[in-house]
Amino acid sequence: MSSPHPHPGSAQVRKRPVKKGGISRLVAWEWCIVLALLSGLGVTLLIMSRGPDPKNQADALVQQMKAAALGRPMGALIFAHYPSVQRGAREILVSIDKIPPKVCVLASWDLYRLGAITINGVAPQRVSAAKLVELCNDGDSATLTWATRPAS
Secondary structure (H helix, E strand, O other), X not given: OOOOOOXXXXXXXXXXXXXXXXXXXHHHHHHHHHHHHHHHHHHHHXXXXXXXOHHHHHHHXXXXXXXXXXXXXXXXOXXXXXXXXXXXXXXXXXXXXXXXXXHHHHHHHHHHOOEEEEXXXXXXXXXXXXXHHHHHOOOOOEEEEEEEOOOO
């Protein structure tokens, strides 16, 4: 019984020599892939963040409707058209159509504090966030009419 190795557990494993350049190239490629993915993520986030902000649009719309009610000149148009204004004996009605639903909800909530609102021809009896969302999401866009409070 002759064995090439004196002890069965002491068998030597022959290792292949490792090239130093091979591992460093692999690490460099991994870092390149990671940087490319992070760059793509950064570009995607930048593109997505450039969309219109509904809160800013709603604030601008409220300011525009207030200016229209007071008969003041308006700045840049928010939705590419002017609000219509009807002056009554006691109140002023300001109306604008083609408002995106998210902007409609935010603007109508602000305008409700300053008077009465009608959304798509419906004047809500009780105004809540859920009711405004329901009325403003009735179609692709909404028509918002605001009646100022009568001067005392």
